Amino acid sequence: MSIKINHLKGFLQVLERAKAVASDKNDDIKSGVLIQAKGTSLSIRGMDENISLEIQSNELTGATKETSFLVPASFFQELMKNLPKGDVKLVKKESKNEVNIVVGKSQFNIATMNGEDYPVVDVLQEGxxxxxxxxxxxxxxxxxxxxxxxxxxxxxxxxxxxxxxxxxxxxxxxxxxxxxxxxxxxxxxxxxxxxxxxxxxxxxxxxxxxxxxxxxxxxxxxxxxxxxxxxxxxxxxxxxxxxxxxxKLIPNDFECQSKVNREELIRACDRAKISLKPDKKKVAKFHFKNSELPALDLIFTTSISSGKEELFLADLEGEITINLDVVYLKDSLQSLTTRDVLIQFAGVMKPVLIKPVSEDAAQFALVLPVR
Amino acid sequence: MSIKINHLKGFLQVLERAKAVASDKNDDIKSGVLIQAKGTSLSIRGMDENISLEIQSNELTGATKETSFLVPASFFQELMKNLPKGDVKLVKKESKNEVNIVVGKSQFNIATMNGEDYPVVDVLQEGxxxxxxxxxxxxxxxxxxxxxxxxxxxxxxxxxxxxxxxxxxxxxxxxxxxxxxxxxxxxxxxxxxxxxxxxxxxxxxxxxxxxxxxxxxxxxxxxxxxxxxxxxxxxxxxxxxxxxxxxKLIPNDFECQSKVNREELIRACDRAKISLKPDKKKVAKFHFKNSELPALDLIFTTSISSGKEELFLADLEGEITINLDVVYLKDSLQSLTTRDVLIQFAGVMKPVLIKPVSEDAAQFALVLPVR
Structure with a gap:
């Protein structure tokens, strides 16, 4: 009983996903992936103690007969990903409990696991x-x-x-x-x-x-x-x-707010992070100052270094000086996608609200200040 | 006293090399890099307990006065590599034992180490x-x-x-x-x-x-x-x-030898390595067989897998079956550069000799077989 792989790349993509779900405990039957083929339809299953995934595909493979086998997920996937060039065939040897991967004159054989012991999953139909x-x-x-x-x-x-x-x-x-x-x-x-x-x-x-x-x-x-x-x-x-x-965490009244160029602030946070490294600190002082030219001063100090970055602000209301974790702030900024973001401050010890500047503001982030 | 960086990329390349040499023990004065500038000439030094490197460059920088300072190598290099865009100036503040990196309105300050304690190196003049x-x-x-x-x-x-x-x-x-x-x-x-x-x-x-x-x-x-x-x-x-x-390790008399396509054998070694993973083994059997179509069979077995790759050989003399470490063989092949290599065998327990197939055979590798 053999399966001809007609589209190796597609097969590998499906296999990769099932492998990602499979348990990484080698001695567990759930560390296998279950391959089932019938005609041109293919199903690959992976699971661990919490998750189960079944992917069905058509036209990736062609099977002479209905065939099914369970093989170690990681090992099978790594072998399949690194085969020599040529047509690939999976041959199931019932007598030997093994599957052969055949490519030209090369052949790789893997002992199959007992597919009958592979758990069936209760897929929800109602709820x-x-x-x-x-x-x-x-x-x-x-x-x-x-x-x-x-x-x-x-x-x-x-x-x-x-x-x-x-x-x-x-x-x-x-x-x-x-x-x-x-x-x-x-x-x-x-x-x-x-x-x-x-x-x-x-x-x-x-x-x-x-x-x-x-x-x-x-x-x-x-x-x-x-x-x-x-x-x-x-x-x-x-x-x-x-x-x-x-x-109740989300503030409503703000004493200061500003639009900021997202990319610029991300890069400044990166530099602050490097500057703070000698003391393994991650907190910098952010000073939104409403002087002649509104600006954000980012101030950082360690035992052997100090520094200040100045970013111009287009649209500042109010003023504030607040301590923020530069990594948390950077993560929040990176999860947004607009060019500019609106940062809003309810007070030096209140969560800072960060929102995209766009019509569709279905997203926000909060960063708690540090004392 | 200040140094203007005229070519940041060139400066970073020199700094990168001096940093690589500098000691990674933070509390050691040798963890610093010594920067010396005079006019347009620049010298950067790095050292550890065994190595010392001094690189001199011209036109990368311009110094108003003769200036020299010692700063923590890794920290200084990482900061310099991640500066905001703009002209970069290094300003030495004698009064504060610090160096300021100034870019536009941003400034990063680093405490200098005591440059006078930085060891002088006896560079060999004779020998x-x-x-x-x-x-x-x-x-x-x-x-x-x-x-x-x-x-x-x-x-x-x-x-x-x-x-x-x-x-x-x-x-x-x-x-x-x-x-x-x-x-x-x-x-x-x-x-x-x-x-x-x-x-x-x-x-x-x-x-x-x-x-x-x-x-x-x-x-x-x-x-x-x-x-x-x-x-x-x-x-x-x-x-x-x-x-x-x-x-005395290098064999002279060979019972078998063959030309092999280097890239093909590297890829086969890679696959053998993956195939051997389940048992954390690295040894495969190599069978150079002089049948109708001369070929190399690469045979590998683990507790849950087995396999065979067949590579065609153009030019085989003699026959041998020998056990080799596929990683060692691959490393040897990768250090050569010709399309084909000559592999020579003096016996199943004798070192295998691998040479480039080229006029200029000023290179060889030996791999010892495994019992």
Whole structure:
């Protein structure tokens, strides 16, 4: 029983995604990828203890008979990626429990794992359902991901919180020092949604697999979520616990605000970061000064260095001097995409609000000042 | 007292080299770079406990007065590399023991170290002297470097051995599993040379600083070497101890030999390396078989995989089956540059000799087989 690979590049792309999901515990059956082929239709599955992904494709392969085998994900993928040039065939040797990758006169053989033990996954068919644009959802996750916590002491903060008012999905991430939020419009009106928190590995994987998907359906039931598109099914466990209420964090009254060129401020933050290195500090003083020429002074000091950058401001109201983490500020600026951003200050110890300067302000970031 | 940087890119290149030499121990005065400027001439020095480098340049800078300062190498270099756009000026503030980097309205200040404590180096003026083409010497070091030992138990093998018959410098490296040698012609007839062993950091640095140098002088005296070019002086301590005699390792009588396409064999070694990963092995069986179509079979087996690659051979004499480390073989092949290489076998337990197929065979590699 053999599978002819007709489009190696496409096959590798699908395999790469399934491998990314597969468990990295070598002794676990979930460290395999399950390949199933019938005629020109192909299915590749990968899973770990929380996530399961099945991708279906057509025309990438041609199988003489219905064939299925489970092989170690990483090893199979690395071999497939580095084959010599030529037509590639996968031959399943039932008698020997192995699969042969045959290219011209070269042959690579891999022992198969027991496919019958590979878990079946309960894909959600019913629950809260949302129709979304996959690309926008992927972009939304990319934009807020940097603000998730890397600290496992409050696991809920390592995820992205998804809420909905029926019109939008709002994606929120915070590590309690900074926060990022972005709204993604729903393609159909839906019910409200609260306390749905996507774990880290699922965030990474959804960013990848949905980046070029026009429409997908998201179904949420209890602590699980299934996302379906034309050719893939992704199911993940959700993080348990309640996500903190962030609405009270967002300031409304501002004593100072300014438009800033985003790229310029990113580069200045980079230089401040380098300047602060000798003391392994990350905090600089930001002085928005409303003198003849409104400017932002960025001031940094270490035991062996000091410095000041001056950036001109086009549009400053009020004045403020505030201490900010330059890495957090830079991350927030990089997650936005407009040329200019609006920075708003409610006080020296209040969260700083950063928004794109554009009609469509469905995104914002908060950075907490440092004392 | 200030220095205007007229050519930032050139300045950064010189600074990068001096930084690479400087000690990475932060509390050592040798972790600084010493900048000296007078008119349009500039000197930058870096050193550690074994190496000293001084590079002189003209027209990169302009100094109002004779100026000199010592600053932390890595920090100064990273700041200089990331400055905002604009004209750059270095201003020395005698009263404050600091140097200011001034670009437009931005300014970065670094505390200077005490330049008077920076050691003076005894540059060799007399000793065994050799005139060489810097580019060829740099290429020679690059070609043999991979075969130096990473194991400090026999420190002498971490270096490159330089010998001369008065006509050539021969560069030799071996970690006792594989060996690389390359001869570099002298520009003038000279004395014989033995037991000169260049330490690792000096190898790396000389590869960089001599890569575009037409002519340089190498002076060796006791356990030190100085290399001088038009604009730089490099002095290094040499490794102490006696380098093993490698002449008896090189086989003369061969029972099998073949020409092989170098790139093809490199790629096959790469795939064998991936195929052997599950067991963390690196040894494959190489079978040069003189059948109807002469071919090399590369055979590899692990606990969960096996495989065979077949490469056609144009020019095979004799037959052999031998076990080789695919990484060592690949490194050797990569250090050569010709399209085809000649591989010669003196027996299944004798070193394998690999040579470029070209008129100018001033280079060879040995790889020891594995039992």
């Amino acid at each position: 809260n359902s949302f129709k979304i644009d996959g690309t926008l959802f992927s972009e939304g996750l990319s934009a807020v991901k940097h603000a998730t916590s890397e600290n496992e002491t409050r696991p809920i903060l390592t995820g992205v919180h998804i809420v909905s008012n029926g019109q939008y999905l709002t994606l929120i991430a915070t590590d309690s020092h900074r926060l990022a939020a972005k709204a993604v419009p729903l393609l159909q009106e839906a019910t409200e949604l609260k306390n749905t928190v996507l774990p880290k590995k699922s965030i990474d994987e959804l960013i990848q697999i949905l980046s070029n998907v026009k429409e997908c359906e998201m179904i949420i039931h209890e602590n699980r979520m299934t996302i379906k598109t034309d050719n893939l099914t992704f199911t993940t466990r959700l993080l348990e616990g309640s996500y903190p209420d962030i609405t | 065994n002297s050799f005139k060489i083409d810097g580019t060829l010497f740099s290429e020679g070091l690059s070609a043999v470097k991979h075969a130096t030992s990473e194991n400090e138990t026999r420190p002498i093998l971490t270096g490159v051995h330089i010998v001369s018959n008065g006509q050539y410098l021969t560069l030799i490296a071996t970690d006792s599993h594989r060996l690389a040698a390359k001869a570099v012609p002298l520009l003038q007839e000279a004395t014989e040379l033995k037991n000169t062993v260049l330490p690792k950091k000096s190898i790396d640095e000389l590869i960089q600083i001599l890569s575009n140098v037409k002519e340089c002088e190498m002076i060796i005296h006791e356990n030190r070497m100085t290399i001088k070019t038009d604009n730089l002086t490099f002095t290094t301590r040499l490794l102490e101890g006696s380098y093993p005699d490698i002449t």
